[in-house]
Amino acid sequence: MRASLFRIGLIALAATSAGLSALPARAADVRAARVWAGPLYTRVVFDLSGPVSYRLRQDDGKVQIDLGKDRLGPAFATPSAQGLFKGLSTRRRGGRLELIADVDAHSAPRSFVLKPGGGYGYRLVLDLYPAAAAKAASAAVVARASPPVMKAVHANKASASEVMTLRQVAEQMGGQRKVVVAVDAGHGGDDPGAHGPGGTLEKNVTLAVARRLAALINRQPGMQAVLTRDGDYFIPLKRRYQIAREKNADMFVSIHADAFRNGDARGSSVWVLSPRGKTSEAARWLADRENRADLIGGVSLDDKNDSLAAVLLDLQQGYAMQASESIAGNVLKALARLGPTHRGYVERANFVVLRSPDVPSILVETAFISNPTEERKLRDPTHQAELAQAVMGGVRNYFESTPPPGTWFAAEAARRSGAMLAATQPGKDSKASVAVASDRADATVRDLHRVARGESLGSIARQYGVSVGALKHANRIDGDSIRAGAVLAIPAG
Numbered sequence: 001m002r003a004s005l006f007r008i009g010l011i012a013l014a015a016t017s018a019g020l021s022a023l024p025a026r027a028a029d030v031r032a033a034r035v036w037a038g039p040l041y042t043r044v045v046f047d048l049s050g051p052v053s054y055r056l057r058q059d060d061g062k063v064q065i066d067l068g069k070d071r072l073g074p075a076f077a078t079p080s081a082q083g084l085f086k087g088l089s090t091r092r093r094g095g096r097l098e099l100i101a102d103v104d105a106h107s108a109p110r111s112f113v114l115k116p117g118g119g120y121g122y123r124l125v126l127d128l129y130p131a132a133a134a135k136a137a138s139a140a141v142v143a144r145a146s147p148p149v150m151k152a153v154h155a156n157k158a159s160a161s162e163v164m165t166l167r168q169v170a171e172q173m174g175g176q177r178k179v180v181v182a183v184d185a186g187h188g189g190d191d192p193g194a195h196g197p198g199g200t201l202e203k204n205v206t207l208a209v210a211r212r213l214a215a216l217i218n219r220q221p222g223m224q225a226v227l228t229r230d231g232d233y234f235i236p237l238k239r240r241y242q243i244a245r246e247k248n249a250d251m252f253v254s255i256h257a258d259a260f261r262n263g264d265a266r267g268s269s270v271w272v273l274s275p276r277g278k279t280s281e282a283a284r285w286l287a288d289r290e291n292r293a294d295l296i297g298g299v300s301l302d303d304k305n306d307s308l309a310a311v312l313l314d315l316q317q318g319y320a321m322q323a324s325e326s327i328a329g330n331v332l333k334a335l336a337r338l339g340p341t342h343r344g345y346v347e348r349a350n351f352v353v354l355r356s357p358d359v360p361s362i363l364v365e366t367a368f369i370s371n372p373t374e375e376r377k378l379r380d381p382t383h384q385a386e387l388a389q390a391v392m393g394g395v396r397n398y399f400e401s402t403p404p405p406g407t408w409f410a411a412e413a414a415r416r417s418g419a420m421l422a423a424t425q426p427g428k429d430s431k432a433s434v435a436v437a438s439d440r441a442d443a444t445v446r447d448l449h450r451v452a453r454g455e456s457l458g459s460i461a462r463q464y465g466v467s468v469g470a471l472k473h474a475n476r477i478d479g480d481s482i483r484a485g486a487v488l489a490i491p492a493g
Contacts, residue, residue, distance in 0.1 A: 028052050028122070029073040030099070036246065037083025041129045044085055044101065048122040049073070052113065056126075061086075061105040063126065067097040084128040103128055176408045178224040179399055181217050182244035184254040184353060185210035185227065189234030194259035196375035203232065205378045206255045209366060212388035213255070220396060222408025237352035244359050250404055251327060252361040253391065254353045257378055258342070259370040266371045267342035268335040268387075271363040272324040277350030278317050285313055285357060316358045323360035326402065331364060331394030338390045339367075364391055451486045464490045 028050040036043050048070075055066040078088045086102040103109070107128040114123040185207040187193035193202025207229070214225035226247045228240045235243075244252040258269065273281075285301070286309060301309040328346040335341060342365070354361045366387050367374040377383040403409035449460060457480060461468045471477075474491040482488070 028070045030067065030070060030076055030097075030124075031073040031121075032076060033079045033088065035079045035082045035085050037085070041127050042083035042085050042107075044079070044088075044126040044128070046099070046124040046126075047120070048124060051115075051122055052124060054111075054113075054124065056109065056111050058103075058109055061103060063101040063103050063109050063128075065099040065101070065111075065124070065126070067099065069095065070097050072097065084130070101126065104130075106130065176222070176411045177406055178222055179250040179404055179407050179409065180224050180226060180247055181395060182226045182228060182241075182247060182249040182252045182359070183210045183214045183217070184240050184244075184252065185229050186254055186256040187234075188229050188232055191234050194257060194369050196369040196378070197263065197372050198375050198379075200369055200375050200379050202257045202259070202369055205257050205366070205369065205384070207232070208381070208384050209387050209391075210255045212385055213253070213391055216388055216392040217395070220392070222412070223396070223399070238355075240353050241356040241359065241361065244361075245356055249359050251395065251398075252353070252356060252359050253331075253395065254351075254361070254363040255391075256363060256365050257367060257369040258365040260368060261370075263371055265342070265368045266374055267340040268332075268338075268367055269342040269347055269365040270328040270332040270335070271347045271349050271351060271354065271365070272328050273321060273354040273361065274348040274350050275321075277348075277355060278321060280350070281355045281357060282310075282313055282317060286310060313357060320356065320358055320360050323398075323402070324354075324362055327360055327395065327398045328362045330397045331362060331391055334390040334394040334397075335364075335387075338386055342368075449488045449490055451482050451484050451488060453484045455482075455484070457482055460488065460490075466491055 028048050030046050031049060032047040034045050034047075036045075052067055052070055054068070057064045057066075072090060078090075079085075081087050081102075084104040084107040086104065088102070089100045091098050091100065107130060110127045110129065112125055114120075114125060116122060185203070187203035187206060189203075191203065193206070195201060210227060211230070214227050217223045217225035226243070226249060228243045229235050240254070241252060258265070286306070301312065304312065325346060332341060332346055336344075351363055354363055367378055369375050369378055399407075399409045400413075403413045449464070451460070457468050457471055457477070460482075461471045464471075470491045471488065474489045
């Protein structure tokens with residue numbers, strides 16, 4: 001998904017064996033090439049001096065791009081191999097320029113041209129998808145578990161036979177991918193952020209906490225961290241969430257330290273994008289042709305009519321904001337166990353770093369650096385580690401309760417929920433009889449609990465912080481009693 005948990009959107013997986021652009025033929029220079037390998041596909045981008053006409057053909061592990069009378073620029077360099085891209089060679093045959101990309105023999109290409117925008121000129125994009133996913137969804141789109149999006153897809157003439165879930169794609173690609181968390185250390189370089197009364201700089205605190213958080217994420221099975229900055233340098237605000245999108249992040253966490261003119265202000269807080277920010281960002285995406293050519297949840301809006309593009313974007317943003325609220329609530333609860341929170345509820349604002357339309361995003365204010373007591377804590381490596389642990393706890397809890405399809409967390413949830421356990425039968429020993437419930441493979445189960453003597457459904461529900469009704473529903477219990485020795489599935493929330 002762009003990296004993904006139930007992220008509403010579409011991924012175009014078109015297995016194109018040959019294609020011809022509709023752009024007018026005109027000599028252009030191929031100035032540069034760059035490659036990025038993501039968890040779902042590998043992208044090769046060729047920077048051009050102008051529009052091009054091209055033909056693309058795949059044959060025996062090679063993708064040949066015929067550019068006609070176009071030329072290689074004087075500074076062109078062959079990019080290094082990454083992912084499904086194994087190398088590039090060029091040649092002239094009959095006066096025509098050909099780029100020959102060595103690719104994974106089982107990959108399937110999709111290509112298109114992007115017009116100038118966002119500081120770039122014309123670009124020829126070659127996306128390489130694993131063959132399993134491409135074969136299953138040839139010339140199709142992938143719906144990410146959302147009935148409203150499915151309706152929008154069908155309205156755009158995609159047949160039911162061409163649609164599959166991300167879980168199915170992940171299974172065919174091997175499954176159990178790691179969830180990606182983009183960790184953003186606020187400020188940096190010439191932008192020091194807030195200053196504490198003792199001279200502490202926000203940029204140093206945020207980097208220290210971000211590094212600790214990234215280390216915890218990388219030690220957690222099924223998770224991988226991406227730091228937007230790993231040193232004392234400046235990154236523009238918009239670029240920060242762009243990095244998260246480029247890395248197919250499932251979540252974006254920006255770390256900051258608050259400040260106020262009154263040194264008594266204290267406590268941590270967690271922020272998400274405001275509805276007003278969502279609306280203004282949607283308008284920018286729909287109006288900007290460069291944005292529309294980019295992938296929102298995996299699908300370009302550039303070839304969609306205005307109405308369909310608006311619907312898809314609204315659904316995608318709606319999912320991202322809903323997920324952001326859930327993540328923020330988890331993190332705020334974890335921080336509250338560490339110390340006071342500023343307001344006690346998730347706050348909303350139109351912060352630039354929260355504006356990604358398809359990556360759930362939160363901003364964490366660790367404490368008030370303007371408060372002398374909290375400033376001293378923020379400088380303390382032990383407290384920095386505790387802050388990272390608290391944020392990590394909230395982040396991990398979110399993925400455990402809402403595992404993205406095809407990830408390690410989803411596999412673990414399926415494994416746990418695969419054991420539907422019955423009570424001990426009369427006359428048997430104390431071992432619980434286990435019945436595997438294959439029809440519950442999609443259930444979200446947090447833990448398993450063996451019932452001890454004297455325990456009741458109410459006491460077990462209180463122990464795990466769930467309702468008795470949820471506990472009964474998860475285990476298909478009709479009555480109010482449970483036999484000692486039975487093993488219960490504990491639902492996630």
